[in-house]
Structures are given as structure tokens and as C-alpha cells.
Amino acid sequence: MLVLAVLGLSGGIPNLLATSIAPAWTTISGWEVEAIGLLAFLQLPYALKFLWAPVVDRVRLPFAARLGQRRSWILVTQAGAIAAILAVAAWGPGNAALPDAAASPGDAATAATESSHAMVFMCLLALLVFFSATQDIVADAYRTESLTPSEFGAGAGVFVSGYRVAFVALGAIVLVLAPKISWPVAVSLLALVAGYAMICTLAGSEPANRAAPVSGTRAAILQPFVLLARRWRWRLVALVAFVLIFRLPDQMGNAMTTPLILNGLGYSPEQLGWVRQAFGFTLTIFGALAGGWMVARIGLLKCLIAFGILQAVSNAGFLLLADAFAATTAHAAATPAPLSALIGVIAIENFSGGLVSAGFVAFLMSVCDRTQVATQYALLTALMALGGAIAGGASGYLAAHFDYPAFFLITILVGIPGIALIAGVRSPK
DSSP: OHHHHHHHHHHHHHHHHIIIIIHHHHHHHOHHHHHHHGGGGGGGHHGGGGGGGGHHHHHHOOHHHHHOHHHHHHHHHHHHHHHHHHHHHHOOOOTTOOOOOOOOOGGHHHHHHHHHHHHHHHHHHHHHHHHHHHHHHHHHHHHHSSSSSGGHHHHHHHHHHHHHIIIIIIIIHHHHHHHOOOHHHHHHHHHOOOOHHHHHHHHSSOTTTTOOOSSHHHHHHHHHHHHHHHGGGEEEEEEHHHHHHTHHHHHHHHHHHIIIIIISOOHHHHHHIIIIIIIIIHHHHHHHHHHHHHHHOOOOOHHHHHHHHHHHHHTTTHHHHHHHHSOSTTTSSSOOOOHHHHHHHHHHHHHHHHHHHHHHHHHHHHHSSSGGGHHHHHHHHHHHHHHHHHHHHHHHHHHHHOOOHHHHHHHHHHHHHHTTGGGOOOOOO
């Protein structure tokens, strides 16, 4: 369980940088809300990782004989992520912003430079997410192969907790220190923690019950999908739809939470760091642990229904907060809001997010065939990431063309179809 916690921490660092630090950094640097929403498309490597999951599952690295198939791949992806973090820190947006369409002709050269800088920054973030997605392939397989079915709930809770520790401690440190020591230096600190995770990976052990790989390249690529289709038959449509849309309330809302807090509500990066990252994601850890415990005691499907409802309803806090204090649109000036109001909303939203994360991870683990876990799990999480990337990318335009309360009302409504599909995803015998 300790190894799983560290793997969760290691996997959370790149996602923290792409989904929390980058939106805050670009917001402070003056990016438009539409461009900030496009950062959600950085989740596409998570949506496409099933394409190279068979390679990760079968190709043996030169030092795999000593470390094992899973650990060797984890170390390679961790090293790649460290290099990408340092590159992102060196090429951060700084004071650069995406060009304004209304810029004067004399500003064309400056606008082109800013646009090129922004594109390179996003490409480096995409490379970081690629290493993160590849690490997720291996870590998901490592976790599933290391646990028995009765331990899936606890394992999911511990892994998600480690993942969220990255958002709690590291996210708060970066956001609080960035205005004081500069954003590049604060972001570079993440590479040090990622290096520590590599040491812990070396101290771990290869799963003892890893299934033998399928022989033949074609079988290795096709069999995981064929087995999933044969098991679920016509209900595969319901499974795909459920995985694609169940997490949309969180994914869609999170894409615009940082611009709302910094621009719409007028809070500072330090307040964002302490309240959302440190306090909020600490509650996410408790929610994840509670979710793992509840899955083991109450049952997976009952928990999914309860967690799904909480996930959607928790966004109502942002709706009320935005309605009372936020700017009329994403581009208008903010009205100062009391910090206590934000603390209450963050507490409810993050605890609910921890519950639903643990329940959803346990569900995905229960769906996978243990002989094809790396590819099948990658496929399922890819569907979830695809839905999040599309919805998150569109969220910036929705927030820009509607007011914030209307946007968060939409995030609540998109949770209804996912909850309705839960009855159709009971695992086949």
C-alpha cells in the first residue's frame, strides 16, 4: 500500500502541473479564458494511451530482467516526466499572453512572438502529460496485479490519496511560493519530489501474480478488446457511455474553477494555494479513503449512485458563490468575496471528489480481465479522459459566452446521464 501511495504521488505531479498550476500561471500571465480552457485538451494523451498500452505491456526494456517489466517502465516514464517538468519551468508563460484579436498592426510582431511562446509552452506540457499517461498505464497494471479483488477498494483509496497528496502539498507550495520566488523556480521544485518517487520505485518490488503476456503481436493488441466485448456483449455500449460521461461534472467544472477563483472572485494565488490546494485537496484524500472504505462495506454500485449524485450537486456551491460575488462574465471585473465562503464550497466539492474518484477507480479495476489489465484499464481510462478533454476544452467558451452561474448549472446537469447509466453497468457474471 505504501508503494501504491508513492506511485499515486508520482502520477499526480504531472497532472497537477497541467490542470492546476498551468491554469493559474496562465491566468496570472493574462491569457484569455478561452485559451485557458484549451489547456483541457492536454488530457488527450490520457485518452489515447490505449494505443501504446500493448507496447508498454509487452516490450521489455534492457534492465527489465533485474527490475521487472512494470518497475522498469515506471522508472523510464518518471525520468521523462522530470525532464519535461524542468523544460516547462524554463519555458513558462511569464508575462506573455495569447495575442488579442483586436491588437493594432504595430503589435503584430509582439503578438506573433507571444503566440509562438504559448504554443511551445503547451507542447512541452503535452510532452509531460504523455510521460504521465504512459506511467499511468504501468501503474494501473501494477496496482491491479498486486492486489486481490477484495483489496481493490482499499488499494484504489490509497492510490488516489497519494495522487491527491501531490495536489495538496505540492500544489499549495507552488502557488504560495510562486509570487515570492518566481513561477519557474517554484515549478522546478516538483522535479525534486519526482526524483524522490524514483528512489521509492527502486525500493518496491515487482507484482508477484503478474499474468503471462499473450503470445503474438496481433493477439496482444486485439485480444484485450475482444475479451471485453465478449464479456459485456450489447451492454458494452452502456459501459463505454458510462465511462465517457460519468466524471464530466468534475472534469468540466475543474477546468474553469481556477479562472473563477482568481479572476471572477478576485482571490490571490496564495489564497488559491492555501484554500483549494492545501485545504481542499486534503479533504479529497479523506474523501478517497472514505470512498474506499464505503465500497468495501456497502457495495460498488450503491456507492457509485451516491457518489455520482454528490459529484454533480457539489458544483452548486460554485454556482451560488459565482451568483453572489463573481463578475457578470468571464472578462468583467470581480467583486471582492469573503474567504469563508470559498472555504465552505471547496470543502464540499473536494470531499465529494475524493469519494467519486475512489469509487470510479474501484469500478474500473473490477471491469478489467486480470490477464489483460494494462490494455483494458488504459482503454477505459482513455474514454474518461476523452470526455474530460472535450468538455474541458469547451468549458472556456461556455464560461466566456455565459455567466459563471449558468456555466456551473450546466456542469450539474451533465451529471444526470452518468447516474442514469449506473444500473446498466453491473458487471456480467
